[in-house]
Every structure is written in structure tokens, then in C-alpha cells.
Amino acid sequence: MLWIGSGAMLIPLALLLWLQYQWLQDLERASIIARQETLENYLGVIAKEVKYEYVTTAQNVLTLPAGILEPEYRHRISKFLRKRATEPSIKRVFMVNFLVPNRESLQYFDPDSQDMFVPEWNDEAFPELATVQMAIAPWRVLRKKGGPVDDVAFIVEERDKDHRMVLKPMVGEDSRIVGLVGMILDEDYFRTEVLPVVLAGALPELRERENLQVSVRDGHGQWVVGRPIADLPPEHAPEPIHRHLAFVFRDWEVFLDGPSSTPQDWAKTNFAFNLSLTAMLSILVVGGLGLLLRATSREMHLSEMKNDFVSNVSHELRTPLASIRVFGELMRLGKIRDVEKVRQYGHYIEAESRRLTQLINNILDFSCIESGGKAYLFESVDLAEILHEMLDTWRIRLEHQGFVLHFEEPPNFPTVQADRDAVGQALFNLIDNAIKYSCDSKHIEVRLVCLGQEAVIEVADQGIGISRSEQQHIFDRFHRVGSGLAHDVKGSGLGLALVQHIASAHGGRVTVASQLGQGSTFAFHLPLKPDAAKADVELQPIGAEGV
Numbered sequence: 001m002l003w004i005g006s007g008a009m010l011i012p013l014a015l016l017l018w019l020q021y022q023w024l025q026d027l028e029r030a031s032i033i034a035r036q037e038t039l040e041n042y043l044g045v046i047a048k049e050v051k052y053e054y055v056t057t058a059q060n061v062l063t064l065p066a067g068i069l070e071p072e073y074r075h076r077i078s079k080f081l082r083k084r085a086t087e088p089s090i091k092r093v094f095m096v097n098f099l100v101p102n103r104e105s106l107q108y109f110d111p112d113s114q115d116m117f118v119p120e121w122n123d124e125a126f127p128e129l130a131t132v133q134m135a136i137a138p139w140r141v142l143r144k145k146g147g148p149v150d151d152v153a154f155i156v157e158e159r160d161k162d163h164r165m166v167l168k169p170m171v172g173e174d175s176r177i178v179g180l181v182g183m184i185l186d187e188d189y190f191r192t193e194v195l196p197v198v199l200a201g202a203l204p205e206l207r208e209r210e211n212l213q214v215s216v217r218d219g220h221g222q223w224v225v226g227r228p229i230a231d232l233p234p235e236h237a238p239e240p241i242h243r244h245l246a247f248v249f250r251d252w253e254v255f256l257d258g259p260s261s262t263p264q265d266w267a268k269t270n271f272a273f274n275l276s277l278t279a280m281l282s283i284l285v286v287g288g289l290g291l292l293l294r295a296t297s298r299e300m301h302l303s304e305m306k307n308d309f310v311s312n313v314s315h316e317l318r319t320p321l322a323s324i325r326v327f328g329e330l331m332r333l334g335k336i337r338d339v340e341k342v343r344q345y346g347h348y349i350e351a352e353s354r355r356l357t358q359l360i361n362n363i364l365d366f367s368c369i370e371s372g373g374k375a376y377l378f379e380s381v382d383l384a385e386i387l388h389e390m391l392d393t394w395r396i397r398l399e400h401q402g403f404v405l406h407f408e409e410p411p412n413f414p415t416v417q418a419d420r421d422a423v424g425q426a427l428f429n430l431i432d433n434a435i436k437y438s439c440d441s442k443h444i445e446v447r448l449v450c451l452g453q454e455a456v457i458e459v460a461d462q463g464i465g466i467s468r469s470e471q472q473h474i475f476d477r478f479h480r481v482g483s484g485l486a487h488d489v490k491g492s493g494l495g496l497a498l499v500q501h502i503a504s505a506h507g508g509r510v511t512v513a514s515q516l517g518q519g520s521t522f523a524f525h526l527p528l529k530p531d532a533a534k535a536d537v538e539l540q541p542i543g544a545e546g547v
Helices: 002-062 071-082 129-145 187-201 204-210 263-332 339-371 383-401 420-436 495-505
Strands: 090-097 106-110 115-117 155-157 165-171 177-185 213-217 223-225 241-244 253-257 379-381 404-407 416-418 443-451 454-461 509-514 520-527
Touching (some): 002 165, 002 241, 090 129, 106 129, 129 177, 187 223, 263 339, 339 383, 379 383, 379 420, 383 420, 383 443, 416 420, 420 495, 420 520, 495 509
Parallel strands (some): 404 443
Antiparallel strands (some): 090 177, 106 115, 155 165, 165 177, 213 223, 213 253, 241 253, 379 416, 443 454, 509 520
């Protein structure tokens, strides 16, 4: 599979590298055109941003209804302009009303008095007055001729570079022009406020990636942004990329100066980038192949674990079934006539039945947990009572196998909120493990202690112990110790996984302290209610160090 995967990876990779070489040759021929278009598009973004800024302002300030010039509505002009003529990019707003005498037709809006007034020709405060009169002169002629006028959006008048203006003709219902409204632009504001914001916000990622330098030259030939760029470059240098602004300030030019590398170098850089990308993709392919092989190996290992599980569970089930069958057959054949012996055999059958039930519950509960359908019924339970019931289940088997089980019930132990059957199942599995791995040491100790706000059940044996490297895996499903005597012990590999799940579902935990050859101590922690810890319960250490 590895060789097939490698071949499936290397053949497309070699083809891709060959295509990369062909693309590099095409890229060298197209690099100049591509770079030219990229830079021109960038300049187009700047021009569009400036146009959008001033078109928006013009729409906000100059869009007035033509009917406002009628005598009965003229008093509303000032009210309309009060909300519109406060844009900082405007020096002055004026209006021309062709429905009144010529000497009164041109009026300025005064932002201080918030009203309209007729400017004086000899007033030095209105140096743009001559420029305004020249701009509206053609419209006066058109008004006198009386011909129809098409609705015009905005007209930019920039013959006088010191007084640039935007006009909006006002057309009446009879398609004749009735007036004009205009605004005079503030060039200083454009230079210091609008232009820097537009340049900073126009595709900053492209500018930084391409290392572009932006320069701007105004209508008087002065460089207002960036460094000067020669109009006539040397023959070996490319012509600088530039364009004029749109809508307003149309005699202003924006220039771009890129890095000094040649288009061929740029193409080689792109080739190196594409080659690096190809290498990364190759690594991903190899990594994916490795993950596939690892997943296949894990599936095979899981399949082996499940086969072992079936075998071990069959052995686990046969043992209590065989005992039940033997004792039942002896009683059926009437070979046991002593009443005490019959009672003892019945006790054997009952204990083995409980053990068999717990083994089956392990499998069923594991199935519920895997499907996410396991639910617990919480109630106030006495842990000491559960321990007595569970120890009674094991007592006959322990006595038969020569085990010594020590359990001392503490007085006045508080109750806990828990699922009675689930806690019993967890204790069953802990005691079952202690029996299996005790080997020649036949001593098991069960302790019930109160530690702070936790009730702790400890099951300690003096058996073979668990190595530190194995301790982090013993709560995994189907896990069996890989070597040593522990591997020869039959088991389903589900017991400790169920114990950990039950503890987590109860808001508790399960811990282990063990050393090879010195036994193991498993501690099952359950939280007490806040008011359940009693002062007369003796606090004892958990036992083995590290639990």
C-alpha cells in the first residue's frame, strides 16, 4: 500500500512540476502586461474613491426640488440649505434663480446667519464671484432662448483651478431651466483630509505586498504626496504608471512607483512560490497517506481487540454459568439432602447469578454509552449498604478461592446522590479487578472514607501492580495490559472504562495508585452534598501515595 500510494503521489507531482515550468515561460511573457493592469486597477480604485466622496457630497447638497424657486416657496431655501451646506469639503454654496431680476438672481448661503444674501461685486471676500458669473452665463443664455433642457445630474467647472465648483441645473415642469445650485470646493481640505484618507484606504494589502510608492501631483505641477517622479524616464526604464482623477480635480495625477526588480525576477519569484506550494501539497499528500496507513492499522488493531473481547467475554460468562449448572444439577438429582447444604448451594447459585447479571450489564451499559443513550436515576443512597450487598455477592467466591476481604464500615457516613445500580456496578468491576490481579496475594481491603466534600471508596489489593506507562491507558475501552502476567488474565476490557464513565456521570472521578509488584489502589470519588459532610466522620487519608 505504501509503494502504491507513493507512486500515486509522485506521478502527479512530476506532472505538476513540468506544468510549473511551462507556466513560468508563459508568465515571463505576460508579467509586464499583468503588472501594468494591476497597477492601473489600483489607480482606478483611488480615482473611484475620490469620485464617490464628491458625488455623494454633491447629491446631498445640490439635490433640491425646482419648485422651491417659486415665489410662495422661496422662504424655504434657507431651511433646505441649513441641513446641507455644512460639509467641510465645501467653501461656499450658492444658488441662481432665473425667476427673479438678474441683480438678485445670484445668492450665497451664509453659514453664520443661516440665510441667503446677494454678494457685492466689489467685496474682496468673494474672489470667486467672477468665476461663478462666468460659469452661470451659458445657462442665462439658455434661459433667455427658452428651449427645453435635459435633466443634467452634475456639471464640474474647473477652468479656474483656484475656484473649482460643481453645478446642478434646476429644471421646471415645462423642461425649461429655472435656476442653478452650486458648491465651491475647498482644495486645501481635499489636499490635507480627503486625499490622505483615500490613499490610505485604497487596497492597503496590495500596496504593501507589491511595495508600491504613491505620489500625487496637483493641477499646478506641485508634488503634494510622495516623491517626485520624472515625466520622461530613461529609455531603459518603464514609463511611470499614472492616471488623472475623475469627476473633480481632474487635472491632478496619481503616480505609482513599484519595486526595482525586473518582470523576469517577479516571474521567478512567482515560480518559487508555486514550487513551494507544490512541496506543501506533496507533504500533505504524504501526510494523508501516513494517516491512512495509521487509521488502517488502528482499525486492524481494534478488530483484534474486539475479537479478544468476544473470546474473553465468552470465558467470563462460561465460568458463572458452569457453576450454576453444576450446583443446579446436583440439586436436581437429589444428591444433596442436607437442608444447610441446599441453602449453601442456593446461595452459590444466587451469587453466581448476580455476578453473571453484572457481566451482562457491563456489556449492555457499554452499548448504551456508545450510542449515547445511557441515563442514570439519581437518588439518596447509602454507600455502606451498597458495599455490603456487593461484598455479599463476592463473599462465597472469595472464600472458595482463599481470599481475605477486609471492610470496616465507618459510623454515621453521609448519604450521596447517585444511581444505586450504577455505583454497585462500578464497585463490582473494581472488586473483580482486584481478585483477578491479586495472584498469590489473597488479601483485598475495601475502605469507605470521607475526604472533604467527597465520599471515597477504595479497593486495594497486594497483587502484581500496574506500570506507570500503562496507568494512563487502563481506562480505555478494550485495553489489556500488553505483557506480563496481567496479559494472561481473562477479561472483557470494559470494566475500568465503565467505572470511569459512571464516576464522570456523577460529577466524580476515579484514580489509581500502583507500583509493579506492590499492588494497586483504586479510589472511586463521589461528591457529597454541601451540607452532607458531618463533623463526627473521621477524615482518613486515601491510602496509597498519589491517589
